Amino acid sequence: MAISRAITMDTSPSLNAFHKVSDRIAAACRGAARDVSSVTLVAVSKTYDAPAITPILDAGHRIFGENRVQEAKSKWPQLRQGYDGIELHLIGPLQSNKVSEAVFLFDVIQSVDRPKIAEMLAREMEQQKKKLRLFLQINTGDESQKSGVPLADADRFIEYCMGMLPVEGLMCIPPVTDSAPKHFAILARLAHDHRLTSLSMGMSSDFESAIACGATHVRVGSAIFGAR
Ligand SMILES: *Cc1c(COP(=O)(O)O)cnc(C)c1O
Numbered sequence: 001m002a003i004s005r006a007i008t009m010d011t012s013p014s015l016n017a018f019h020k021v022s023d024r025i026a027a028a029c030r031g032a033a034r035d036v037s038s039v040t041l042v043a044v045s046k047t048y049d050a051p052a053i054t055p056i057l058d059a060g061h062r063i064f065g066e067n068r069v070q071e072a073k074s075k076w077p078q079l080r081q082g083y084d085g086i087e088l089h090l091i092g093p094l095q096s097n098k099v100s101e102a103v104f105l106f107d108v109i110q111s112v113d114r115p116k117i118a119e120m121l122a123r124e125m126e127q128q129k130k131k132l133r134l135f136l137q138i139n140t141g142d143e144s145q146k147s148g149v150p151l152a153d154a155d156r157f158i159e160y161c162m163g164m165l166p167v168e169g170l171m172c173i174p175p176v177t178d179s180a181p182k183h184f185a186i187l188a189r190l191a192h193d194h195r196l197t198s199l200s201m202g203m204s205s206d207f208e209s210a211i212a213c214g215a216t217h218v219r220v221g222s223a224i225f226g227a228r
Contacts, residue, residue, distance in 0.1 A: 012052075012055035012056075013226065014048070014052045014053070014055055014056060014224055014225050014226070015055040015056055015058075015059055017223060017224045017225070017226070018043065018056050018059070018061065018224045019059075020223075021041065021207075021220055021223050021224055022041065024207075024208060025039055025041060025207065025208075025211065025218065027208075028207070028208040028211040028212065029211060031208075031212065032211055032212045034211065038216060039211055039215060039216060039217070039218060040063060040216060040217045040218075041061070041063065041218055041220060042063050042064065042065040042089050042091070042200070042217055042218065042219045042220070043056060043061060043063065043064050043065065043220060043221075043224055043225075044064070044065040044066075044067070044091065044203075044219050044220060044221030044224075044225075045064050045065070045066060045075075045221070045225060046065070046066050046067045046068065046071060046092075046221060046228070047071075047225075047228045048225045049075060050075065050078070050079060052225055053075075053079065054079070054082075056224070057079065057082075057083045057086075062083070062085045062086050062087055063087045063089070064076075064086065064087070064088055064089065065088075065089040065090075065091045065110075065219050065221075066088065066089070066090060066091070066092070066106075067090070067091050067092025067093075068092055069090065069094070069095075069098040069101050069102050069105065072088065072090070072105050072106065073101065073105055076088055076105060077105070086107075087107045087108065088105065088106050088107050088108070089106065089107070089108040089109070089110055089219075090102055090105075090106045090108070090109045090110060090111060091110045091111060091171070091200075091219055092111060093111055093113075093147045094109065094111050094112070094113075094117055096116060096117060096120055099117065099120040099121060099124050100124050100127075100128075103121065103124045103125055103128050103130055103132060104128060104130075106132060107132060107133065108132060108133045108134070108135070108168075109121065109132055109133075109134050109135070110134075110135040110137065110171040110200050110217075110219075111135070111137045111147065111148075111171065112134050112135065112136050112137065112161065112165075112167075113136065113137040113139075113147050113148050113149050114149065114157075115157070115160060115161075118160065118161045118164060118165055119164070121134065121165060122164050122165055125165075131166060132166075133166060133168045134161070134165055134166060134167050134168060135167070135168060135169045135170060135171040135198065135200050135217075136149065136157065136158055136161055136167060136169075136170050136171070137149065137170075137171045137172065137173075138151065138154050138170055138171070138172050138186075138187060138190060139151065139172075140172045140174060140183040140186045140187055141174060141175035141178055141183060143175055146173065146175075148171075148172065148173070151186070154190055155190075155193070155194075158170075158190070158194050158196075159194070162194065167196065168196070168197075168198045169191060169196045169197060169198025169199055169200060169216065169217070170187050170190055170191045170196060170198070170199060170200070171187075171199075171200035171201065171217075172184075172186075172187045172200075172201050173203075174201075174206075180202075180206045180209055180210070181209050181212075181213055183201075184199075184201050184202070184209065184210050184213035184214070184215065185213055187199055187201055188213055188214045197216070198216045198217060199214055199215050199216050199217065200215070200216070200217035200218075200219060201213070201215045201217075201218070202215045202218040202219070202220075203218070203219055203220060203221070204220050204221060204222045204223035204224075207220055207223075
Protein backbone atom coordinates (compact mmCIF):
# COMPACT_ATOMS: atom_id res chain seq x y z
CA MET A 1 0.00 0.00 0.00
CA ALA A 2 2.69 2.45 1.01
CA ILE A 3 4.68 1.56 -2.10
CA SER A 4 1.86 1.91 -4.56
CA ARG A 5 0.93 5.21 -2.94
CA ALA A 6 4.50 6.47 -3.34
CA ILE A 7 4.46 5.51 -7.01
CA THR A 8 1.16 7.26 -7.56
CA MET A 9 2.56 10.40 -5.96
CA ASP A 10 5.69 10.42 -8.05
CA THR A 11 3.79 10.03 -11.29
CA SER A 12 0.88 12.34 -10.56
CA PRO A 13 0.98 15.48 -12.72
CA SER A 14 -1.32 17.34 -10.33
CA LEU A 15 0.94 16.59 -7.36
CA ASN A 16 4.05 17.74 -9.20
CA ALA A 17 2.28 20.93 -10.21
CA PHE A 18 1.00 21.36 -6.66
CA HIS A 19 4.58 21.26 -5.35
CA LYS A 20 5.66 23.81 -7.97
CA VAL A 21 2.86 26.17 -6.98
CA SER A 22 3.75 25.73 -3.30
CA ASP A 23 7.37 26.61 -4.09
CA ARG A 24 6.28 29.70 -6.01
CA ILE A 25 4.08 30.78 -3.09
CA ALA A 26 7.03 30.38 -0.72
CA ALA A 27 9.25 32.43 -3.07
CA ALA A 28 6.60 35.16 -3.38
CA CYS A 29 6.35 35.29 0.42
CA ARG A 30 10.12 35.66 0.73
CA GLY A 31 10.04 38.38 -1.91
CA ALA A 32 7.37 40.25 0.04
CA ALA A 33 9.12 39.66 3.38
CA ARG A 34 6.12 37.68 4.56
CA ASP A 35 5.97 34.45 6.52
CA VAL A 36 4.97 31.49 4.33
CA SER A 37 2.42 30.51 6.96
CA SER A 38 0.55 33.78 6.33
CA VAL A 39 -0.67 32.55 2.92
CA THR A 40 -3.14 29.69 2.52
CA LEU A 41 -3.30 27.83 -0.76
CA VAL A 42 -6.86 26.92 -1.73
CA ALA A 43 -6.46 24.24 -4.41
CA VAL A 44 -9.36 24.79 -6.81
CA SER A 45 -10.43 21.33 -7.94
CA LYS A 46 -13.52 22.27 -9.98
CA THR A 47 -14.09 20.05 -13.04
CA TYR A 48 -11.47 17.59 -11.72
CA ASP A 49 -12.47 14.41 -9.96
CA ALA A 50 -10.99 12.05 -7.39
CA PRO A 51 -8.03 10.63 -9.37
CA ALA A 52 -6.59 14.13 -9.82
CA ILE A 53 -7.39 15.20 -6.25
CA THR A 54 -6.33 12.20 -4.14
CA PRO A 55 -2.57 12.47 -4.79
CA ILE A 56 -2.71 15.96 -3.30
CA LEU A 57 -4.72 14.71 -0.31
CA ASP A 58 -2.22 11.86 0.11
CA ALA A 59 0.58 14.42 0.23
CA GLY A 60 -1.18 16.05 3.18
CA HIS A 61 -2.94 19.07 1.67
CA ARG A 62 -6.47 19.57 2.99
CA ILE A 63 -7.75 22.91 1.67
CA PHE A 64 -9.73 22.85 -1.57
CA GLY A 65 -12.12 25.11 -3.45
CA GLU A 66 -15.14 24.34 -5.61
CA ASN A 67 -17.31 26.80 -7.51
CA ARG A 68 -20.54 24.78 -7.74
CA VAL A 69 -22.62 23.31 -4.94
CA GLN A 70 -23.85 20.40 -7.06
CA GLU A 71 -20.38 19.41 -8.17
CA ALA A 72 -19.07 19.57 -4.61
CA LYS A 73 -21.92 17.32 -3.53
CA SER A 74 -20.99 14.71 -6.12
CA LYS A 75 -17.32 14.54 -5.05
CA TRP A 76 -16.51 15.66 -1.54
CA PRO A 77 -18.71 13.67 0.86
CA GLN A 78 -16.99 10.55 -0.48
CA LEU A 79 -13.50 12.09 -0.33
CA ARG A 80 -14.17 13.21 3.25
CA GLN A 81 -14.76 9.58 4.23
CA GLY A 82 -11.18 8.76 3.29
CA TYR A 83 -9.42 11.83 4.68
CA ASP A 84 -9.71 13.72 7.97
CA GLY A 85 -9.56 17.47 8.28
CA ILE A 86 -10.66 18.52 4.80
CA GLU A 87 -11.53 22.21 4.57
CA LEU A 88 -13.76 22.92 1.59
CA HIS A 89 -14.29 26.47 0.28
CA LEU A 90 -17.19 27.57 -1.91
CA ILE A 91 -15.74 30.16 -4.29
CA GLY A 92 -18.58 30.36 -6.85
CA PRO A 93 -21.93 32.17 -6.77
CA LEU A 94 -24.42 30.97 -4.17
CA GLN A 95 -28.12 30.84 -5.11
CA SER A 96 -30.72 31.11 -2.37
CA ASN A 97 -32.13 27.64 -3.10
CA LYS A 98 -28.66 26.13 -2.46
CA VAL A 99 -27.87 27.82 0.85
CA SER A 100 -28.91 24.87 2.99
CA GLU A 101 -26.85 22.39 0.97
CA ALA A 102 -23.90 24.77 0.89
CA VAL A 103 -23.88 25.08 4.69
CA PHE A 104 -23.97 21.31 4.93
CA LEU A 105 -21.20 20.68 2.37
CA PHE A 106 -18.72 23.51 2.89
CA ASP A 107 -16.53 24.83 5.71
CA VAL A 108 -15.90 28.26 4.22
CA ILE A 109 -18.03 30.33 1.85
CA GLN A 110 -16.07 33.01 0.01
CA SER A 111 -18.83 34.31 -2.23
CA VAL A 112 -21.35 36.01 0.08
CA ASP A 113 -22.50 38.96 -1.99
CA ARG A 114 -26.02 40.07 -1.08
CA PRO A 115 -28.07 40.73 2.04
CA LYS A 116 -30.61 38.02 1.34
CA ILE A 117 -27.89 35.35 1.12
CA ALA A 118 -26.24 36.69 4.26
CA GLU A 119 -29.55 36.48 6.14
CA MET A 120 -30.22 32.98 4.88
CA LEU A 121 -26.73 31.86 5.87
CA ALA A 122 -27.19 33.21 9.38
CA ARG A 123 -30.47 31.28 9.71
CA GLU A 124 -29.13 28.10 8.17
CA MET A 125 -25.96 28.00 10.29
CA GLU A 126 -28.17 28.36 13.36
CA GLN A 127 -30.46 25.59 12.13
CA GLN A 128 -27.66 23.17 11.31
CA LYS A 129 -25.63 24.23 14.38
CA LYS A 130 -22.67 24.65 12.08
CA LYS A 131 -20.48 27.73 12.08
CA LEU A 132 -18.86 28.39 8.73
CA ARG A 133 -16.14 30.93 8.04
CA LEU A 134 -17.29 33.58 5.58
CA PHE A 135 -15.75 35.95 3.06
CA LEU A 136 -17.68 38.71 1.32
CA GLN A 137 -17.15 38.94 -2.43
CA ILE A 138 -16.54 42.46 -3.70
CA ASN A 139 -16.99 43.30 -7.38
CA THR A 140 -14.00 45.65 -7.40
CA GLY A 141 -14.29 46.22 -11.15
CA ASP A 142 -18.07 46.87 -11.01
CA GLU A 143 -18.54 44.42 -13.87
CA SER A 144 -22.21 43.87 -14.56
CA GLN A 145 -21.78 40.19 -15.47
CA LYS A 146 -19.75 39.35 -12.38
CA SER A 147 -21.03 38.43 -8.94
CA GLY A 148 -19.91 40.33 -5.88
CA VAL A 149 -21.29 43.42 -4.20
CA PRO A 150 -20.70 46.64 -6.19
CA LEU A 151 -17.92 48.79 -4.81
CA ALA A 152 -20.30 51.65 -4.04
CA ASP A 153 -22.32 49.39 -1.71
CA ALA A 154 -19.34 47.59 -0.20
CA ASP A 155 -18.96 49.56 3.05
CA ARG A 156 -22.63 49.25 3.93
CA PHE A 157 -22.78 45.58 2.99
CA ILE A 158 -19.67 44.72 4.99
CA GLU A 159 -21.07 46.50 8.08
CA TYR A 160 -24.42 44.78 7.67
CA CYS A 161 -22.86 41.32 7.39
CA MET A 162 -20.40 41.85 10.23
CA GLY A 163 -23.31 42.64 12.53
CA MET A 164 -24.88 39.28 11.83
CA LEU A 165 -22.25 36.77 10.69
CA PRO A 166 -18.72 35.58 11.43
CA VAL A 167 -17.07 37.50 8.59
CA GLU A 168 -13.42 36.59 8.20
CA GLY A 169 -12.42 38.56 5.14
CA LEU A 170 -13.03 39.75 1.61
CA MET A 171 -12.68 38.10 -1.78
CA CYS A 172 -12.39 39.50 -5.31
CA ILE A 173 -11.89 38.41 -8.90
CA PRO A 174 -10.27 41.28 -10.84
CA PRO A 175 -11.50 42.03 -14.37
CA VAL A 176 -9.39 40.18 -16.93
CA THR A 177 -9.00 43.41 -18.88
CA ASP A 178 -7.51 45.46 -16.05
CA SER A 179 -4.35 45.46 -13.97
CA ALA A 180 -4.90 42.98 -11.14
CA PRO A 181 -2.76 44.75 -8.50
CA LYS A 182 -5.03 47.79 -8.67
CA HIS A 183 -7.96 45.57 -7.63
CA PHE A 184 -5.92 43.75 -5.00
CA ALA A 185 -5.10 47.14 -3.50
CA ILE A 186 -8.77 48.19 -3.48
CA LEU A 187 -9.69 44.97 -1.65
CA ALA A 188 -6.82 45.33 0.83
CA ARG A 189 -7.88 48.91 1.57
CA LEU A 190 -11.50 47.89 2.20
CA ALA A 191 -10.46 45.04 4.49
CA HIS A 192 -8.16 47.36 6.41
CA ASP A 193 -10.93 49.95 6.82
CA HIS A 194 -13.19 47.31 8.34
CA ARG A 195 -10.46 45.59 10.38
CA LEU A 196 -10.84 42.35 8.45
CA THR A 197 -7.65 40.32 8.33
CA SER A 198 -8.25 37.82 5.53
CA LEU A 199 -7.92 38.62 1.84
CA SER A 200 -8.77 36.00 -0.78
CA MET A 201 -7.26 37.19 -4.03
CA GLY A 202 -4.97 35.79 -6.69
CA MET A 203 -5.51 32.88 -9.07
CA SER A 204 -3.18 30.86 -11.33
CA SER A 205 -2.18 33.84 -13.44
CA ASP A 206 -1.57 36.36 -10.66
CA PHE A 207 -1.16 34.76 -7.24
CA GLU A 208 2.39 36.04 -6.81
CA SER A 209 1.31 39.61 -7.33
CA ALA A 210 -1.65 39.04 -4.98
CA ILE A 211 0.78 37.85 -2.29
CA ALA A 212 2.83 41.00 -2.79
CA CYS A 213 -0.41 42.96 -2.23
CA GLY A 214 -1.25 41.12 1.00
CA ALA A 215 -3.33 38.09 -0.03
CA THR A 216 -3.86 35.63 2.82
CA HIS A 217 -5.69 33.13 0.60
CA VAL A 218 -4.83 32.36 -3.03
CA ARG A 219 -7.24 30.28 -5.12
CA VAL A 220 -5.24 28.27 -7.63
CA GLY A 221 -6.84 25.83 -10.06
CA SER A 222 -5.37 25.38 -13.52
CA ALA A 223 -1.73 25.84 -12.42
CA ILE A 224 -2.21 22.70 -10.30
CA PHE A 225 -4.77 20.57 -12.12
CA GLY A 226 -4.18 21.67 -15.71
CA ALA A 227 -6.31 23.54 -18.22
CA ARG A 228 -10.04 23.00 -17.91
C1 LIG B 1 -11.85 28.77 -11.12
C2 LIG B 1 -11.65 29.79 -10.08
C3 LIG B 1 -10.37 30.05 -9.56
C4 LIG B 1 -9.12 29.34 -10.04
O1 LIG B 1 -8.80 29.82 -11.31
P1 LIG B 1 -7.46 29.37 -12.05
O2 LIG B 1 -7.21 30.44 -13.04
O3 LIG B 1 -7.75 28.05 -12.67
O4 LIG B 1 -6.40 29.27 -11.03
C5 LIG B 1 -10.25 31.00 -8.56
N1 LIG B 1 -11.32 31.69 -8.10
C6 LIG B 1 -12.56 31.47 -8.58
C7 LIG B 1 -13.69 32.25 -8.02
C8 LIG B 1 -12.76 30.52 -9.58
O5 LIG B 1 -14.00 30.31 -10.06
